[in-house]
Amino acid sequence: MALGQRLELKQGQGLVITPQLQQAIKLLQLSNLELEAVIEAELERNPLLQREDGDGPAESAQEIDAPAADTADERRELELSDRDTMVANNDLDANASDVYGDDTPTVRERETSHADDSEGPMVDWSKAGKGGGGFDGDDETLERALTREKTLHEHLTDQALIAHFSAPEMAIAQILIDGVDEGGYMRVALEEVADRMGCELALVEKVLATCQGFEPTGVMATSVPECLRLQLVERNRFDPAMAVLLDNLELLARRDLSALRKLCGVDDEDLAEMISELKSLNPRPGAQFDSGPSQTVVPDVFVRPDPAGGWRIDLNSDTLPRILVDQKYQARVQASARSESEKTYLNECMNQANWLIKSLDQRARTILKVSAEIVRQQDGFFVYGVEYLRPLNLKTVAEAVGMHESTVSRVTSNKYIATPRGVFELKFFFTSSIASSDGTAAHSAESVRHKIKSLIDGEKASGEILSDDRIVEILKEAGVDIARRTVAKYREALRIPSSVERKRAIR
Template identity: 85%
Template sequence: MALGQRLELKQGQGLVITPQLQQAIKLLQLSNLELESVIEQELERNPLLQRDDSDPVSDSDGDAPVESREERGELTLGDSDTAAANNDMDVSRADTYGDDEPVVREKESALSSDSDGPMVDWSKAGKGGSSFDGDEDGLERSLTREKTLAEHLTDQALIAHFSAPEMAIAQILIDAVDDAGYMRAPLYEIADRLGCSLALVESVLRTCQGFEPTGIMATSVPECLKLQLIERNRFDPAMAALIDNLELLAKRDLSALRKVCGVDDEDLAEMISELKSLNPRPGAQFGAEPSQTVVPDVFVRPDAAGGWRIDLNSDTLPRVLVDQKYHAKVATGARSDAEKSYLSECLNQANWLIKSLDQRARTILKVSAEIVRQQDAFFVYGVEYLKPLNLKTVAEAVGMHESTISRVTSNKYIATPRGVFELKFFFTSSIASSDGTAAHSAESVRHKIKTLIDGEKSSGEILSDDRIVELLKEAGVDIARRTVAKYREALRIPSSVERKRLIK
């Protein structure tokens, strides 16, 4: 057979992810803070984009027409007329949660009674930035901010009569201190890096450990406690033995501690009380990065018609638009092909960004509405009625892919009458029922376990994991003992043996 070259044309189909589609996918999984940062970058890069500073339309009485609510990102579940106008989604309180479960109308009416009242404006929380424009006390806040731990230690090092080499070592040691006040870098590595002896580094560290607060720059928890006891003149051989055996104290093995320390019950109780008065995190009292208040992306509140009203938080939705006047002005002055091409590219990117933001908002609203519909019993009766739910169920209900649901529910928060939750909270694994009825969610089972253990104080009975399994099976939950132990440990509840020691 002769070898040769030839050209062939073949037609096929393939999935090509364009840069615009990649941007839309990326916007879906961003939190509101990350999205704001991306929008700021686009505003700086694209001259045709500008921020829309106009106030959103307010709906104080809730009687606006359906069209205006939909434009503002609102959806009402439970009202047949409104739900039909919003993708035919309808949720009614007449849904049954089990044939043998009582319908507690008192709770439902209590939630619906204040449905007409104003909602708490969580969106205002956590937005106290410091600036000179429109913020008169921004300068005062910046001048009166709390001193950080590193600054506090550096101020003391400057008056510690260090030589120049010792001051350099002290600064490196201070930089290696974590937020709790502990030295986390090995001293031999610091000596190696600075080209000095380990003895010199240890000498500087001993001096730094005399700084305030007492116990700072310790290399371990026992050393931190030891430094504080030495300052109080309470570090004796018995206390040293107690610090060396903190694991026995954590297990509440008091008989072993008495033997190790060589003291009686009264002295041991006094030593433990002294130990509890110490501060194992001396650096935590100093300024750190302020925690950001969670700003919900979606609001859920009872509707007057008996369902749930779902609103997007307009404060977390960036409002940008294309400056058509500027585009028309620049377009008339564009002469070269490069200028026209750049202008066309900016216009296409601006239009696609606005379209992607609108699609993101609609997708969040649609997915949130389905989650509320699926978990309606939780909003009415509490965590014990949280249903098992997975991404596939929601994806099939809204006609989207599971990966899209996963991106939409990442870093998104929903404010409900029962608190603020991440959307991921409502996706829980299922645990089979012992009586063959509907399965239980893992979160509701964890709540049952915590409730049983909290009831030990009133009943006087310490429940073992095996006993908890028996009680849960009587309540219709088929669960293994190792699963109970795993959930108990996740709740940071000690074992029955340790709880008995705590009572004693």
């Protein structure tokens, strides 16, 4: 058989993920902070996009009732019974049909009007000086800089500058300070520092010994026993018995006091005094410094009781990006475009702007629809508490809303819902099931964990320390079919010691 080259034409069907679809799928799984960063980048890149003024109500805000929906006429409502908006697909990559159904809203466009089109848009100087770069803003920036608390690294660097280090020692000290974590512990090997600086290990140890005398006491220690030792030395409370206690902290964690008494060679009274001394120390000396600005969780969805019954689910309008296409500006630029490349670029910007707005609108609708179904499924949790949390998985929600499981997974990632019982991530409501011993409905793993914690918390009142086997018996009497190893796993996940350790703690 001779080998040769030839051309063939074939027809076939296949799923192609275009860059626009990839962008739409990516937007689904972004948090509100990540989405804001993407929007800012698009506003800088695309001249046809403009941010909508926040004076009036957001058009993209939507509201829905669950399970009943009789709201004001001006609100945009999304019925739970509407299963035609999204089409499920058996292929994992068929998210395009989930993201863009047949009911995708039309693109919102705004025509900006100016006094004279030839002069361009007017500039509003009423807010000048209130942002960065203005003269009035310099005083505010300076005030923030002067009142800001120092970080741990800045605090240690200030002390190193007055520690009379030589130039090589100062360089080593700076590397050591850079290796300190938020708790104040050294997380860099001394051998590595000596190798990087090309010096003797003894010199690095000498610099570290000096740095360990900085405030707060115990900072730059390489381990918890060393951190506690530094603090005890300063208090003049470090002796041979205390040294043995620091070398056997694992026995103290297990509350094995009899073994500690033998090792330390002390009686019960002295051991209790030593333990009390250790409790007065700070195992994380660097935690008192602000390592950085804390990020507050901003919920994407609000849930509140409806006076008419059921629950009302609202999108957080503050997290919804408000951008519009300036069609007037696009028409003016289109009329002045001369070359084909300029026209092509303008058309691409227009198409990308339309697609982005369409993606953002559908993203909001999808989040709202999935959240409404989760609230409907977990109605018992919102009414009675965590003990009534039902087992729930992605497949159940996906079938109910007519989407693919992967789409529901993306929608519930990094999204938070504010409820009368607190702020929770949407993933919180997806829990595994534990079979019932009496044939009734299964129990969720989260509710079983809560029951185990409640039983152990009630030990002080009853005076009985419950073993894992005893907890299994109590739960089976309550209709929960659970194994002992599962109880032990949940107890360890809750960071609750075993029954033996809890008995030692009472002694």
